[in-house]
Amino acid sequence: MKFLPKLLILLAFGLLTALPTGAVQAAEAQAGWYKNVVDYAFVKDHATVPMREDVVVIDSRPARKYDPGYISPALNIPDRQFDKMVDLLPADKSKMLIFYCGGVKCPLSHQSAFKAEALGYTNVQVYAAGYPDWIKNGGIGSVSAAFVKKQIDNNTPMVLVDSRPDRKFAKGHVPTALNIPDRKFAKMTDLLPKAKDVPLVFYCGGYKCPLSFSSAQKAKMQGYTNVKTFQAGYPDWVKAFGKMGASNKAGEPAKVKMVKATIETGDEPDTITFASFRNIVKNAPDSVYLIDVRSIDEFKTGGFKGAKHMTVDQVEEQVAQLPKDKPIIFVCSTGARSGEAYDIVKMAREDLQVYFLDATVTHAKDGTFILEPAV
Numbered sequence: 001m002k003f004l005p006k007l008l009i010l011l012a013f014g015l016l017t018a019l020p021t022g023a024v025q026a027a028e029a030q031a032g033w034y035k036n037v038v039d040y041a042f043v044k045d046h047a048t049v050p051m052r053e054d055v056v057v058i059d060s061r062p063a064r065k066y067d068p069g070y071i072s073p074a075l076n077i078p079d080r081q082f083d084k085m086v087d088l089l090p091a092d093k094s095k096m097l098i099f100y101c102g103g104v105k106c107p108l109s110h111q112s113a114f115k116a117e118a119l120g121y122t123n124v125q126v127y128a129a130g131y132p133d134w135i136k137n138g139g140i141g142s143v144s145a146a147f148v149k150k151q152i153d154n155n156t157p158m159v160l161v162d163s164r165p166d167r168k169f170a171k172g173h174v175p176t177a178l179n180i181p182d183r184k185f186a187k188m189t190d191l192l193p194k195a196k197d198v199p200l201v202f203y204c205g206g207y208k209c210p211l212s213f214s215s216a217q218k219a220k221m222q223g224y225t226n227v228k229t230f231q232a233g234y235p236d237w238v239k240a241f242g243k244m245g246a247s248n249k250a251g252e253p254a255k256v257k258m259v260k261a262t263i264e265t266g267d268e269p270d271t272i273t274f275a276s277f278r279n280i281v282k283n284a285p286d287s288v289y290l291i292d293v294r295s296i297d298e299f300k301t302g303g304f305k306g307a308k309h310m311t312v313d314q315v316e317e318q319v320a321q322l323p324k325d326k327p328i329i330f331v332c333s334t335g336a337r338s339g340e341a342y343d344i345v346k347m348a349r350e351d352l353q354v355y356f357l358d359a360t361v362t363h364a365k366d367g368t369f370i371l372e373p374a375v
Contacts (some may be wrong), residue, residue, distance in 0.1 A: 018246030030104070034113040034126045040097065040137045044100060047071050049213040049331065050298055054090070055096040059131075060108040063146075066371060071100065071134050072142035072231035073207045076106045079108040082115050088262060093120045100127035140216050142231040145240045157295060159193055162234070163204045163211040165340040172243050172375060174203065174234065182211040183312060185218050196223045203230035203237075205374065208360070210295065227245055235360070238375045256315075263327060263355065264287070270342055272329060273359045274371045280329075281305065289328045291315070293341045302363035304331060315341045320347045327353040333361050335374035 020206075041375075046055045049072060057074040059066050066076040077085045079101075089097070097116055099109035109172065113126045135141055139234040144336035151158045152175060162169050169179040180188045181246065182204075192200070202221055203213040212229045219227045230237075264276035272280075280288055281304055292299055292306040299309045310318070315330075332336035342356040362370040 016254045032110060034099075034110040034117075034129060036044045036113075036125045038236050039127070040129065040133055040139070042125075043071065043098060043100070043134070043220060044137075044139065046096070046225050047073065049073065049210050049229075051207040053301070054139070055098060056177075057098045058097070058102070058109075058112065060099050060101045060112040061106075061131075063144075065102065067144040067147040067150075067227065069131065069135075069141040069143060071131060071139065071232055072229060073211075074100070076144075077112065079112045079115075082112050086116070086119065089116065089121070089265070090143055094122050096123040096125065098125045098127055099119055100130040103130045103132045104128055106130060106200045111264070134250065138215065140220070140227060140229060142229045145230070145236045148174065148201065148230050149241060158199045158201060160230075161192075161200060161212075161215065162203050163215040164209075164234070164336045165343070167339050167343065168205070168234075168336050168374075172234065172238070174230075175239050177203075180215065181340070182215045182218075185215055189222065192222075192224070199226045199228070200224055201230050205230060205336050206233040206235045206360070208333040209233060209336060210298075211336060225296050235375045243375070263353075265355065268358075270339075270346070270355060272355045276357065276359055277359075278370070279328070287326060289326050291328060291341070292332065293337045294332050298333065302365060302367075304363075304369065305367060306330065310341075310352045311374060312337050312341050312344070317342050319345055322347075322352060324350065324352050327355060330356040331361065332357075335359055 007248055008125065012182050021159045043057070046052060047057045050371075051073040057071060057075040059070045060079045062078045062080070062282040070076065077088055089178060097113075099116070107129065109126050109128070113124050116124050131141070148160065160174060161184045162173050162177040162179045164179075165181045165183075166179055172181065178191055180191055200216070201214040202215045202219070212231060216227050216229050236333040263280070264273045266272060266273055285306045290304055292303050292307040292309050293312050293315060295311065296309060317349055329347070330341040332338040335356070342354055345352060345354050358374050360372040360374050362372075
């Protein structure tokens with residue numbers, strides 16, 4: 001009998017170590033914690049750039065905590081304002097919600113999780129270790145447009161980098177930003193500060209655009225220790241503060257001319273108008289080569305019917321083999337990578353008819369899509 005307590009302890013320890021990490025955390029939960037607790041690995045798989053459509057990540061901290069650093073692509077719904085901001089939650093009550101705040105001593109994410117459950121949400125998780133654990137494990141933090149503007153207005157030391165191609169940068173960018181296109185990063189590192197602890201903030205075309213995250217990772221590999229993204233990017237900046245640093249008017253081209261029977265371009269002869277593109281996709285998809293230059297993971301989530309997949313790198317490598325019997329239209333999610341593919345081909349192959357879709361594109365699961373002016 002004297003060995004029974006030790007046996008029970010060993011059995012309990014074996015049971016805990018056999019459980020998934022999230023279950024262990026739940027077993028060690030403090031009073032008042034929500035029942036479903038997840039860890040860094042789980043959140044990393046769900047808080048992705050481009051953002052996933054099956055999950056919503058929510059930062060329950062006040063805006064003053066969220067603005068200088070949050071887990072992208074999290075919404076900011078402070079727990080104290082939860083009831084006033086429930087319209088930001090998804091209409092689908094089965095969609096996964098992941099709440100987090102300032103660590104294991106912070107109750108805000110748990111409180112918000114209970115409130116979400118009371119509203120009928122059925123797949124609610126809490127990242128109890130929160131933002132401090134995200135950074136500790138090597139996750140890249142993101143900052144808000146309000147934070148970026150405050151840094152600029154106060155002339156606070158910060159190097160802001162626009163990771164989009166130069167054609168996008170020329171049309172409009174955040175004031176003070178350098179343009180280091182992600183594809184040219186290795187060739188332009190001399191533009192970065194020599195001091196490795198200087199704050200670097202990378203941005204691109206929003207939560208669908210992976211360029212800023214890619215550049216931020218490259219900067220960390222170069223030894224920079226204070227790297228973040230402004231992942232909401234230039235579209236969010238324009239929404240909040242207007243279009244500064246722009247050299248061209250955004251939106252649907254005002255002047256339209258006929259280039260071919262099914263292709264219309266605007267004031268820039270390399271871009272195809274939304275109306276013309278929709279007509280081609282709907283009525284004459286076989287009249288062009290539609291090439292999607294997003295990553296393969298993005299492409300698998302949905303795209304235009306009949307589109308072929310090639311990354312920008314593959315376009316560059318195989319430019320000599322591109323067919324010339326039909327026009328080529330490059331597409332992506334924000335117009336950045338499609339424009340870059342266009343530039344590569346236009347410089348190398350004068351014999352091709354090439355265009356790109358300069359748009360923010362949203363694909364639905366039923367095959368439909370929404371086109372919005374890219375910024």
